[in-house]
Amino acid sequence: MTAHFRPLDMLRRRGVLLTLLGVVVALLWPILPFHDASKKRIMPVDSPPVRVAPAMKQDVPHFLNGLGTVQPSSDVLVTSRVDGQLLRLHFKEGQRVHAGDLLAEIDPRPFQAEMEQAQGTLARDQAQLENARRDMARYATLSKNDFIARQEYDNQRALVRQYEGSVQADKAAVDAARLKLEYSRIAAPASGRLGLRTVDEGNMIRSSDTAGIVRITETRPCDVLFTLPDVYVPLIINALRETGDDTKPLVQAWDRDQQKLLDTGSLISLDNRIDASTGTVRLKSRFPNAGETLFPNQFVNARVLARVLRQAVTVPTAAVQTGVRGNFLYVVVTGEEAQSTVTMREVKTGIATDSLTVIDEGLKADELVVVDGVDRLRDGLTVSVAEKCETPKAEAF
Numbered sequence: 001m002t003a004h005f006r007p008l009d010m011l012r013r014r015g016v017l018l019t020l021l022g023v024v025v026a027l028l029w030p031i032l033p034f035h036d037a038s039k040k041r042i043m044p045v046d047s048p049p050v051r052v053a054p055a056m057k058q059d060v061p062h063f064l065n066g067l068g069t070v071q072p073s074s075d076v077l078v079t080s081r082v083d084g085q086l087l088r089l090h091f092k093e094g095q096r097v098h099a100g101d102l103l104a105e106i107d108p109r110p111f112q113a114e115m116e117q118a119q120g121t122l123a124r125d126q127a128q129l130e131n132a133r134r135d136m137a138r139y140a141t142l143s144k145n146d147f148i149a150r151q152e153y154d155n156q157r158a159l160v161r162q163y164e165g166s167v168q169a170d171k172a173a174v175d176a177a178r179l180k181l182e183y184s185r186i187a188a189p190a191s192g193r194l195g196l197r198t199v200d201e202g203n204m205i206r207s208s209d210t211a212g213i214v215r216i217t218e219t220r221p222c223d224v225l226f227t228l229p230d231v232y233v234p235l236i237i238n239a240l241r242e243t244g245d246d247t248k249p250l251v252q253a254w255d256r257d258q259q260k261l262l263d264t265g266s267l268i269s270l271d272n273r274i275d276a277s278t279g280t281v282r283l284k285s286r287f288p289n290a291g292e293t294l295f296p297n298q299f300v301n302a303r304v305l306a307r308v309l310r311q312a313v314t315v316p317t318a319a320v321q322t323g324v325r326g327n328f329l330y331v332v333v334t335g336e337e338a339q340s341t342v343t344m345r346e347v348k349t350g351i352a353t354d355s356l357t358v359i360d361e362g363l364k365a366d367e368l369v370v371v372d373g374v375d376r377l378r379d380g381l382t383v384s385v386a387e388k389c390e391t392p393k394a395e396a397f
Helices: 007-031 109-144 150-183 230-243
Strands: 049-054 056-078 084-089 102-106 185-187 192-194 214-229 250-254 261-270 280-287 299-316 321-323 326-334 340-346 348-352 356-361 368-372 382-388
Touching: 049 326, 056 192, 056 230, 056 250, 056 280, 109 150, 150 185, 214 230, 214 261, 214 299, 230 261, 230 280, 230 299, 250 280, 280 299, 299 348, 299 368, 326 348, 340 382, 368 382
Parallel strands: 049 382
Antiparallel strands: 049 368, 056 214, 056 299, 084 102, 102 185, 192 214, 214 280, 250 261, 250 299, 261 280, 299 356, 321 326, 326 340, 326 368, 348 356
């Protein structure tokens, strides 16, 4: 019989043969005479682009951060110093008052009657004293001429002294009654803002009441108490010593997120001991709080200016890398024909922020450092400078 070949079968067989031929060539390729296994294919490598910034000398403030609490500069609980019925309140909750302003009145009639009674007793004893003194003068003349015994004269002198003591006690009683009458008008003992009242008109109040009538807090100015680690104590002491009594170290109060500056004040002092349980020391600062942005018991972030580094070499923080041997950065060196290479240089860093780092050793001003593209660099590699940016300026103070 005659075999019939279809075109589709021929194509399939040809594809199988070509596949087998490719496998054989791949296996025999390394031993073919025109193939040199020692030669590797070298891909051209372009100079990676980098972004650089010059190192810059500038004054850098060294701030120390601590969590603090706002406290009023004065906190006074207004209480009654006498017992009685509260007649009238002369204030509104939340208003500002000055020292001496009338806040409340207690029924003064019992104290007025007590003072009048003391004045009457005083008048009676004064009259008795005057009469005893006249008698003593007559007894003195009679005793000198021996018309009466010396003992009678001495008894009269003792009676005068007795009446003098009574008069002195009566005067003290009048003063005490007058003082109680004055205490029936309760005045503000200090300036500040009033809180919420704790009593209403008509209530009986006593000097022993612990809740008082109202609280006065002075927030203009106010204080901020905050803590710092004990390692910063020498810096704080040195800052207080250098500034003196006239000018104190600067302190800033920021909100919880450290996004908004609430107020600027000065450091008053630090505590006289370190808390051994936490390893921190407490500091106290004073703020004018003219805008009343600080409120008692508010939590704030306090930043105290410990020192200012004059003309320090600074670079962007992104340029500083950390390796096994410490911190380093890539310095751009411009060679011949405008070709730039990078050199890895170890440096000693100082204080640092999110955008700026101080270089204490290993770098000079105006040297170019790589701030972007450092992940593809190695020592001595040729690079192309894609962009030159400016080093951020230090925070104003």
